[in-house]
Amino acid sequence: MKKHNFSAGPSILPALVMEKAAAAVQELDGIGLSLIEISHRSKEFVAIMDKAQDLALELTGLKGKGYQALFLQGGASMQFLMAAANLMQNKAGYINTGAWSDKAIKEAKRYGEVIEIASSKEANFNYIPKGQDIPTDLDYLHITTNNTIFGTQFHDLPQTNVPLIADMSSDIFSREFDYSAFDLFYAGAQKNMGPAGTTLVIVKDSLLEKMNKDVPSMLSYATHADKGSMFNTPPVFAVYTSMLTLEWLKEKGGISAIQEHNITKAKLIYDEIDRNTAFEGFAAKEDRSYMNATFNLAEGVDGSAFDEMWNAANISGLKGHRSVGGYRASIYNALPLESAQQLVDVMQQFEKTL
Numbered sequence: 001m002k003k004h005n006f007s008a009g010p011s012i013l014p015a016l017v018m019e020k021a022a023a024a025v026q027e028l029d030g031i032g033l034s035l036i037e038i039s040h041r042s043k044e045f046v047a048i049m050d051k052a053q054d055l056a057l058e059l060t061g062l063k064g065k066g067y068q069a070l071f072l073q074g075g076a077s078m079q080f081l082m083a084a085a086n087l088m089q090n091k092a093g094y095i096n097t098g099a100w101s102d103k104a105i106k107e108a109k110r111y112g113e114v115i116e117i118a119s120s121k122e123a124n125f126n127y128i129p130k131g132q133d134i135p136t137d138l139d140y141l142h143i144t145t146n147n148t149i150f151g152t153q154f155h156d157l158p159q160t161n162v163p164l165i166a167d168m169s170s171d172i173f174s175r176e177f178d179y180s181a182f183d184l185f186y187a188g189a190q191k192n193m194g195p196a197g198t199t200l201v202i203v204k205d206s207l208l209e210k211m212n213k214d215v216p217s218m219l220s221y222a223t224h225a226d227k228g229s230m231f232n233t234p235p236v237f238a239v240y241t242s243m244l245t246l247e248w249l250k251e252k253g254g255i256s257a258i259q260e261h262n263i264t265k266a267k268l269i270y271d272e273i274d275r276n277t278a279f280e281g282f283a284a285k286e287d288r289s290y291m292n293a294t295f296n297l298a299e300g301v302d303g304s305a306f307d308e309m310w311n312a313a314n315i316s317g318l319k320g321h322r323s324v325g326g327y328r329a330s331i332y333n334a335l336p337l338e339s340a341q342q343l344v345d346v347m348q349q350f351e352k353t354l
């Protein structure tokens with residue numbers, strides 16, 4: 001029996017996507033060949049890449065608005081340095097909301113001066129710093145829209161006139177946003193879009209034109225944009241499966257429909273965290289993530305029985321990240337409401353044993 005999958009990443013994908021991806025590994029659309037044994041320059045795969053790029057722009061409302069979608073490799077971690085290599089001339093600003101921002105900052109320092117505009121480090125990153133004045137002489141401002149580890153999420157974007165760059169690895173396609181507020185955003189596929197192996201980058205044409213020229217080919221956004229994400233062999237399986245997920249999302253009604261579903265799931269879980277005397281939420285309420293709900297045991301509560309109970313209830317991937325402890329329910333787009341309900345039921349059963 002399939003488990004209730006709360007894994008933070010790689011994470012749950014829609015059952016229909018799994019089915020279609022598995023079938024395509026056997027044979028792609030009746031062509032007598034597998035998806036993973038044909039040329040990436042074949043008309044079949046070129047159509048897949050085009051469609052994946054097109055859907056990414058359409059779903060974010062950026063189609064025809066001067067943006068390009070790229071499917072690259074190296075994970076979101078590669079973007080930490082690519083963004084800086086292409087955009088940093090003198091200095092850039094970073095809002096530090098925890099581990100992922102920290103790593104982005106570390107790479108950016110190789111290319112110029114990093115101004116840490118704000119940080120919530122003193123509170124173990126349990127909130128999103130807000131309301132800072134952003135200097136106007138930065139090459140760009142970088143944020144992590146959703147911090148997967150700490151369970152915090154920007155609900156309002158910082159106001160700035162400098163190019164806004166975002167790591168959206170764990171909340172892309174999960175909520176309505178003015179995506180045009182960003183000049184470049186990126187996401188490793190493995191949280192909300194597909195299997196590990198590809199990273200979606202959406203970049204504004206006007207920013208591409210201003211990028212540093214002296215960047216190694218593989219690290220240059222301009223190279224990948226010029227070649228339609230086919231400068232070298234793209235990760236064909238990851239791109240295909242991402243395309244299937246984006247198709248699935250479009251059929252479900254797109255981002256506005258999935259956002260409603262995500263709010264319902266998150267509310268169910270957060271309401272229980274707040275009601276249940278055995279648990280307490282980790283992140284500040286106003287900054288809670290709709291994708292990763294982090295919570296700990298209340299003072300003095302022994303969680304060993306809870307661990308046995310959720311395992312027995314066919315729940316997987318609930319253990320919190322080591323820097324937060326406790327639990328983390330990752331409730332990405334593909335997680336069904338029944339899984340959220342199953343978790344809430346077990347939390348209630350556990351409370352009754354105390």
Ligand SMILES: *Cc1c(COP(=O)(O)O)cnc(C)c1O
Pocket residue numbers: 009074075076077078100144146147148167168169170188189191
């Ligand atoms: C998972 C994650 C990453 C790391 O992604 P990789 O593809 O493993 O490099 C970066 N940023 C955020 C917000 C993440 O959730």
